[in-house]
Amino acid sequence: MTRTRTLGTLAVVVGFLAFVEFTSGVLQGYYTPMLTDIARHLGVHDADVNWLEGTQLMLSALVVPAFAKLGDMVGHKRMLLISTAVTGAAALVLPFTDSFGVFLAAWALMGFYVVWLPLEIALIWSRSRRMEGRSSITAKAAGLLVAALEGGAIIGALVGGALIDVLPLTVVLLVPAVLIVVCFFVILLGVKESPEPAGGVFDTVGLVLISLALVCFTGGLSLLRLEGGLENPWSWGVVVLGVLLVVPFVLWELRCEDPLIDVRMFRSPALGPVFLTAGLFGVSVLGAQAPLSTFARTDPAVYGYGLGTSGFATSLIIGVYLVAMITGALLFPSFARWITPRLTLMGASVLVGLGFLLFLPFHDTYTQVIANMVVVGLGSGALVAALPAAAASAAPASQTGVATGLTNSVKTVGGAIASCVFGIALLHGVATTAGATEGTAGSLAGYFTVWIVCGATALAAAVILVFVPKTAFTDRAADAEVVPAL
Known part of the structure; x- marks a missing residue:
């Protein structure tokens, strides 16, 4: 009876988290049909839309290790709420600006949603710590979450493509923002915190070192894609610098008592x-x-x-x-x-x-x-x-x-x-x-x-x-x- 009750509680948590991943899928599919409309609204060339993807990828590479570590330290639900709040605040900026710079910054901050799935899997794993068949339970939950994610992507793409043909862009851009706000309260009210957070001291030096490495590396790759980037030695230099900066990060992590990433x-x-x-x-x-x-x-x-x-x-x-x-x-x-x-x-x-x-x-x-x-x-x-x-x-x-x-x-x-x-x-x-x-x-x-x-x-x-x-x-x-x- 106790095991049945525990599994039932976990199933409820997975259900709420599935809604979170559905929202994540909507964000990944919703905007694709309207990128040309966004470019016209901001007064930029279609090619400039590529910077939206580049900046969001760069930010996500920085956010995930920091929030994943903080989730282990202070609780996965807490970091899930913070990342959702940042994503929602950024999404609410998009409908009310026609500045490409502001739009680009808000779009990049929306990249915080990439940490949702890792935090959710970690939360489910920690909640099932004392259950029999823990690996199987986590695998089933992961499958359901990814199914919700891809289902959200399909619905997001279809709804986004339909709405952009009949509604003003400002109204269309408000829809995912409202959904993220709902998602925040679903997490707040429906998900319990993971038990026994690890605690510890956050490795700020490690975060700075890996952030510099990732910014240089991904920034260098972006420079290579520009016209003449392959012939420009500075583009290659930035890429190489990003790779070399991984060395001091690894050396620091090996010495740190509570590393950001245990490179071992x-x-x-x-x-x-x-x-x-x-x-x-x-x-x-x-x-x-x-x-x-x-x-x-x-x-x-x-x-x-x-x-x-x-x-x-x-x-x-x-x-x-x-x-x-x-x-x-x-x-x-x-x-x-x-x-x-x-x-x-x-x-x-x-x-x-x-x-x-x-x-x-x-x-x-x-x-x-x-x-x-x-x-x-x-x-x-x-x-x-x-x-x-x-x-x-x-x-x-x-x-x-x-x-x-x-x-x-x-x-x-x-x-x-x-x-x-x-x-x-x-x-x-x-x-x-x-x-x-x-x-x-x-x-x-x-x-x-x-x-x-x-x-x-x-x-x-x-x-x-x-x-x-x-x-x-x-x-x-x-x-x-x-x-x-x-």
Whole structure:
């Protein structure tokens, strides 16, 4: 009876958190159909909209490690509330400004929502600490949360596209802000704090060092994407400086008694491959989104390749992909229980790799692209759910928030690198493409590069996971945690 009551309480918490992830999905899908309208409203070129994505990615890479650590220290619900409040305040600024600088700053601050999923997984893991089948419970919860996330993205894209055609932009931009405010009170009233926060002293020096490293690295990648960036030694210098700044950060963390990120986790036979897999997965799940969309919109009558789809037909491809992700996320706990989480991670990585490599021979018709994206989506959905759950189950008890947050941070860095590489690859050779000397489409060779890199990195992740201990991410591994003597 006690176990049933406890599971029931946890199920209620997961239900409230699913609403939070639904809101996160809405934010990720809602604005996409109206980016051109936003550019016209702000009086900027369409290309300047790319800075919105760049600044938000940069901020999210900084926010996740800090908030994940603070969640372990002072409570995951508390940091979830703070991040939601910041996201909501930023969203309320967007409808009432026509300044690109103010809009850009508010848009970047909305990137605080990226910490929601890691904090939620850590909260569920901590709340299920004394339950039997803890890893399985966390895996099921992660699958439900990701399903809610992708469902929100689908609904957000459909509603955003419908509203922008009939309502003023100011009113349309208010809708997600109101939803975030509701989300704040759902967390406040419906979610209980994680038990036994770890406490400790916040590692401010570590945060400053890793922030400088990430700002330099992602900023350098943004400079490389600008015209002439590849030939500019300063762009490369900023990237290299960002990499070199990781060295003093690691040295400091190794000496710090209560580090922001316990870098020793990267040496763990279970956690190290998970973090590396997250980075390789970020290449496809974050870096390949724009190239897939632009390939579908490219007119084959003009450029000799592409699908020439309309905006609505392109959104259907995205919708099918997201439905496949939901399916993969929901199937993940069943397969993890059947063949172990480790083999499920490997299988999901293989699906992602296979789906992208299928683009090489099969990319000429709408049906072929849909079929490829279903394969990619099934694997991607499973990985989105599996990676934070696997990190939580393999991490020390006081580092669950940090571990789940690191999967998101490393994934973001992988996506930022891929975004830069893919942008350069698609730009290279455009002028020599038949019939495209004056066009704006990417080169076919560039698209082949995108598919090959995404497929190869996903298969590389599957190979890396071969070396993970067979019992990793299971309750047997979690039960083997060393409990310090009192």
